[in-house]
Amino acid sequence: MLQKVAVVIPCFNVKKHILEVIDKIGSEVNLIYVIDDKCPEATGDYVNSYCQDSRVKVIFHPTNRGVGGAVVSGYREAIAAGATIIIKIDGDGQMEPALIPKFIKPIAGDLADYVKGNRFFDLDLLASMPKLRLIGNALLSFVSKMCSGYWDIMDPTNGYTAIHASVLKMIPLHKLDKRYFFESDMLFRLNTVRAVVYDLPMAAKYGEEISHLKIGRVMLIFPCKYINRFFKRIFYNYFLRDFNIGSVELIVAIILISLGLIFGLYNWYLSIQRGIPATSGTVMLASLPIILGFQSLLAAINYDVTNVPKMPVHKIWESLE
Template identity: 30%
Template sequence: MYREATVGVVIPAYNESGFVGDVIRGLPDYVDRIYVIDDRSTDDTWDEIREAARKDASADSTDDAVSAPQIVADGGASALTTRASVRDSIGRVVPIRHRENLGAGGAIKTGYLAALADGVDATVTVDADGQMDLTEMSRLLDPIVEDEADYAKGNRLLSRTYRASMPRFRFLGNATLTGLTKIASGYWKTMDPQNGYTAISRNALETIDLENLYEYYGYCNDLLVKLNVHGMRVADVAMPAVYGEEESSIRYSSYVPKVSTMLLRNFLWRLRRKYLVLDFHPLALFYLFGAGMAGAGLLATGAGLIASVSSLVPALAQGSTILFLLVAGLAFLLFAMVFDMGESEHLETQIR
């Protein structure tokens, strides 16, 4: 336990042989349950998880648990129906193996479901590649146990030192997704949304639509949107990153289009759900009018270029209309963003 709160750690692992064992062995003693999800790896990840679990159990003289039946899951609710109790573990480690590869989001969802079923007070997510400083975990847990936040996430961009430690191509991609996620989620102060070092309260897990969590690398962005709709408080915690010999399994040619499309879909869902269904706020109309007018202006621009070839006077008149549509559309969008920032400002905090 950490400050009277039970703590669970979810570790999604896909082909992390050589790394995941060190992560399991390096977790703090106050962690009560460690849910390690092998997302159908093709290397020795599963064997390494079980071996590390046995070593962790033998090192814990206060735990009488021994090796128990393995848990095989499909990542949904049925992942828990075959799991009798927390005694189905090796010490404090709960090895879970997917029947098929479900992606990072699918592995996280399985771990969240297991932690929720066990009634864990605070659940931390840690990558299996060793890029996270496990001694910093308490900084993520503090806002949760002190009831200052429902969700805390690491942020490598708050400090110049942290930013310098990040490879340039990752920084540029991260900055782009940060901007898109701000708009989609409504958390305008939150940065580094791709950071997988997080902590979430039991109340937040019970409140969000966990079953529909995005099952791809954009799960963390998707989760922020769901949290915002339900008025959950988010803490951005300055956190370093450690880059070693591990290789990312992300393929950016498919990653960027998929996550961008998901963020656009989630943005529209958030506006409808939060500002039209659950309550009414005019910012939804500002967004709608702004997008409509700006879009009409862009379409008219194309038509105006064609018209200018045949007639100068009509082209000038049309140019004024186009300019008005573009300026008015931009103004509506800016007003909507200002309103959106104000609505969520009290839900955000930064911890350096």
């Protein structure tokens, strides 16, 4: 099947880099969408004035929608134009366009539905990454594994991505987070449709550009969003769309741990009120359900880890057409 490739570039204060980024995009790409997200530097007008590449189309936002909102606009345009694979890169020059063929290959080869960059693969290349960002991304990666269900990926905030259009059509684009949680939210949405995600090793490249993703903002906003996505994923995948052994193990864990805690706390309260220490039998009756419950919880986690999607969704849908 002939692949039509589109590149989406959200733009906000990247005027001095955008033309160089576009120039580096190879002939394997058919369409390029530059989204001016109410850029103070008028990047969109600058591209229209100085870029001669016929593949480029500039989309203007009358108000700032955030990086997620800008990418979604590009996604919609690419889908409408009949793109098969859609790449997302930033316009600040930190993502090397020469890697685009490598992002295309796993999807075109029916190995994955979604490809994202991973700056943690090569330990030697991590030397160029700021230490605070390295620690923060490592912690975010672990939290993202639990919330998204993709236990085999790292670097969840990496914005260099590629996705098959048929999978993108399955995702409610209007529900995707519009700001900096966009990449993590995308992983959650992909898991709900059982899409295969592939980590592509890439070098960490940092120039003089200032990151808009602040640690304080992450600490304040991301935890609530991650918790929300975690419970939604568990409900969607283990109770709404499917009911499997992992569902049973999770239910058993909740019941046993709850019973053990309630029984233990009640008897602890009685021992304080009466001034009589609880017997060893009472302690065991409280502890045993909790221990068994945690064993069931570990079994549920193990099932979740081994239940990472393996068969590309776009391949299944194409075989049915």
